[in-house]
Amino acid sequence: MKLFKSKKIFLLGFIFIASCIEDAPLDSLSPAGPYARSIDELFWLTFWIAVGVFVIVQGALLFSVFYFKERESSPDPKQIHGNNFLEILWTIIPVLILAAIAVPTVKTIFDLAREPEDALKIEVIGHQWWFEYKYPDFGITTANVLVIPEDQPVRLEMWSNDVLHNYWVPKLNGKRYLVPGQTTYLNLQADSPEEFWAQCGEYCGLSHSKMRGRVISMTESDFAAWVANEQSYAEKELPESSLAAEGQLVYLNAGCTQCHVIDGVWDVQGDRIAPNLTHFANRSVFAGAALKNNPENLTKWLANPAEIKPGTFMPNLELTEKEINALIAYLGTLK
Ligand code: HEC
Numbered sequence: 041m042k043l044f045k046s047k048k049i050f051l052l053g054f055i056f057i058a059s060c061i062e063d064a065p066l067d068s069l070s071p072a073g074p075y076a077r078s079i080d081e082l083f084w085l086t087f088w089i090a091v092g093v094f095v096i097v098q099g100a101l102l103f104s105v106f107y108f109k110e111r112e113s114s115p116d117p118k119q120i121h122g123n124n125f126l127e128i129l130w131t132i133i134p135v136l137i138l139a140a141i142a143v144p145t146v147k148t149i150f151d152l153a154r155e156p157e158d159a160l161k162i163e164v165i166g167h168q169w170w171f172e173y174k175y176p177d178f179g180i181t182t183a184n185v186l187v188i189p190e191d192q193p194v195r196l197e198m199w200s201n202d203v204l205h206n207y208w209v210p211k212l213n214g215k216r217y218l219v220p221g222q223t224t225y226l227n228l229q230a231d232s233p234e235e236f237w238a239q240c241g242e243y244c245g246l247s248h249s250k251m252r253g254r255v256i257s258m259t260e261s262d263f264a265a266w267v268a269n270e271q272s273y274a275e276k277e278l279p280e281s282s283l284a285a286e287g288q289l290v291y292l293n294a295g296c297t298q299c300h301v302i303d304g305v306w307d308v309q310g311d312r313i314a315p316n317l318t319h320f321a322n323r324s325v326f327a328g329a330a331l332k333n334n335p336e337n338l339t340k341w342l343a344n345p346a347e348i349k350p351g352t353f354m355p356n357l358e359l360t361e362k363e364i365n366a367l368i369a370y371l372g373t374l375k
């Protein structure tokens with residue numbers, strides 16, 4: 041019994057500490073754009089109404105407990121069972137409170153679902169266990185890092201390539217399912233240039249917890265520069281007999297092209313089952329944002345992907361240390 045109690049206290053303490061963390065990247069109570077803000081406002085309105093109800097009900101309860109406490113001299117209390125007036129009253133009050141909360145709730149739901157005018161369309165495709173992004177207006181395909189212009193509405197058109205996933209950028213909007221064979225929509229808008237965290241919000245298999253993402257909002261001119269760069273081929277002339285040129289040969293010969301695309305290299309643009317690597321070096325994270333993009337992490341990933349993401353569809357290709365180093369040099373040129 042004692043143990044049970046201390047466990048409870050431990051759990052409560054844990055929740056308390058967790059709620060104290062500042063600058064938490066997945067904090068849904070620090071909105072950074074109009075959609076998240078409208079949800080936040082609705083939350084606080086509901087919260088304070090609930091606080092008011094709590095204080096009044098608990099206050100009345102405590103008052104009754106102490107004021108009407110049984111004393112030796114006290115007579116039997118007046119019985120009110122079956123009092124129609126009271127019963128109608130305490131049914132109507134909650135109905136009115138719920139109706140009052142329903143009005144802004146329904147309005148917010150419809151406002152969030154409406155397609156904004158002049159929104160930038162971006163497709164989000166869920167894969168086990170990473171997010172793919174396509175910009176149909178610009179002919180861009182990328183992964184893991186979603187780049188958007190600041191202060192402009194973005195309309196995500198989303199579906200899944202395999203199982204149910206859920207797209208969630210807590211500081212920009214609520215969650216929305218990614219469903220195989222069905223399109224769902226979500227609006228995002230960020231106030232200023234910033235980096236946000238995303239997380240798959242639906243259990244989707246072994247490496248679900250490592251299905252994360254980043255959203256980066258940029259000023260209009262930075263975004264235009266990013267688009268122009270993404271539209272170009274990353275392939276630059278590689279110096280002959282350099283480590284990077286060696287790495288390109290490994291890329292072409294080790295089977296990577298079965299699953300990956302680097303626009304302008306070996307094959308034409310097309311869809312594969314794996315992240316498009318055309319501008320890989322410009323992405324701060326990889327493998328569903330489970331890892332920071334640096335040589336140490338790439339070495340671990342290329343040596344044995346499943347050690348980092350259990351169940352991943354990228355196989356261990358039994359690469360030698362030399363091949364891995366060459367590949368990393370080559371991937372580093374993909375800017
Ligand atoms: C059988 C298919 C397959 C083959 C072959 C394959 N990969 Fe992958 N690769 C994947 C998948 C799937 C992912 C995404 C895994 C995840 O994030 O869960 C991935 C992820 C990556 C990533 C991280 C990309 C990102 O933006 O997240 C890199 C880099 C990479 N692979 C390089 C290579 C190289 C280099 C080769 C060849 C030596 C190779 N891959 C061979 C399927 C493959």
Ligand SMILES: [Cu+2]
Nearest residue numbers: 205240244251
């Ligand atoms: Cu998922």
